[in-house]
Amino acid sequence: MSETLIPVQEINLPGFTIPDPPNEADLLRCVHCGLCLNHCPTYRLTSRETESPRGRIFLIKELAEGKQQVNDLFQEHIGLCLDCRNCETVCPSGVRYSVLLEAARGEIVRTGKLSTTEKFIRWAILKQLFPYPRRLDLVAGATGLYQRTLQPIVRESGILKLFGRLGELEALLPSRKLRRYVPPKPKKPVAEVQGALRTPTRPPRPRVSRGRVALFTGCLMRAGFANIHEATVRVLEQNHYEVIVPEGQTCCAALHVHAGERDMARQMAKYNIDLFLKEQWDAIVINAAGCGAQLKEYAELLRADPVYFHRAKEFAKRVKDVSELLAPTIAPNAAFPSKTRVTYQDACHLAHAQKIRLEPRQIIKQIGNVELIEMRASDRCCGSAGIYNVIHPEISDQLIDEKLVNTADTRAEIVVTGNIGCLLQLEYGKKRAGWSGRVLHLVELLDEAYRQVGSV
Ligand code: SF4
């Protein structure tokens, strides 16, 4: 990430019209060595240079220099990238690929030709739905109701085949029934509770000693995946953190940045920064890899803003993935009743963007009776990548099918991951492959293990 503010006027890249084009150093860092090619999922599947990191960087540099137009082919090659950032991990030159890609997508939104349908979908989903929690609640609530009532009948009837692609999209709906997360009311101080009860039914919990943390609840996670947030809070409390859920949060804007909607993303980033910097937190905790990476990179998004660049850096210092916070001091009293084989799928935005690989594994290894079996290519993208699985099902399905082969080969009973997108994609892949294991978020695994020994 840029360490200093980059004044927009010093950047002279004639091909970019967005207010925050990539800087020249980033454009020149690629030395064309090709070491990234076989680590790139889209290159591995297509064997085409234009679907590789090196090829895409070349196209973006040509655009910056005014030698390449934002035409259909450019849009196709840039659009087919998963933004998984595996190329960043393996690049010996330290290429910051995602800043180039996301700027190119911003340029496509500004000067490219988007179809009317795509424009409408972007407007409806990215601008009218995700930034507004109440609207998202309505959609998630209606989806949850459909899952509980009509879904079994509709799927059984075979009627979905009549709806073509729309019917196929229904198969991507989560296996989990959507349920909104409602934060618990703030707890009364222990002394007050004891005074109200003549004989306390259970001894007071030990005093909070590790710190006061704010939980970032996000958009979809808050609207539909209450069980993961509830498990996160229990696990943090078990590890002696006081957890507060600040009211009025909005989506982290990761989807917007990946889609090139940078102006909207900046508004949302500023809103979240202002909200969370109102109070002093020991940490801002996040349990979704994609959102965590975005929160930590707000300064990149706001680097042309003299005020918010510095505020974003302040904010980012406090953001911690839940595994990053817990691993160094994890409470040891977690165990499964019998030997359980577990494998771990690295979320791209944990492993490649945040460089968090060891911490989730340390936590899994701390759980009694759990054996961690590594799968092949655990850090290769599962094909979820935001809404990539909806837009590019052919590539996405190949990636998740390969992931399920690698998962099944470990003979694990549980596959664990740290991102909601990966989790849903693994559940989708599980159905396709007929695999019988369970898919859990890391905090769900830990919560279950604490419950097994009666800790929570
Ligand atoms: S992105 Fe990095 S690894 Fe790939 S060709 Fe360029 S310098 Fe080499």
Ligand code: SF4
């Ligand atoms: S982000 Fe992923 S898909 Fe895109 S070029 Fe890099 S490795 Fe390939």
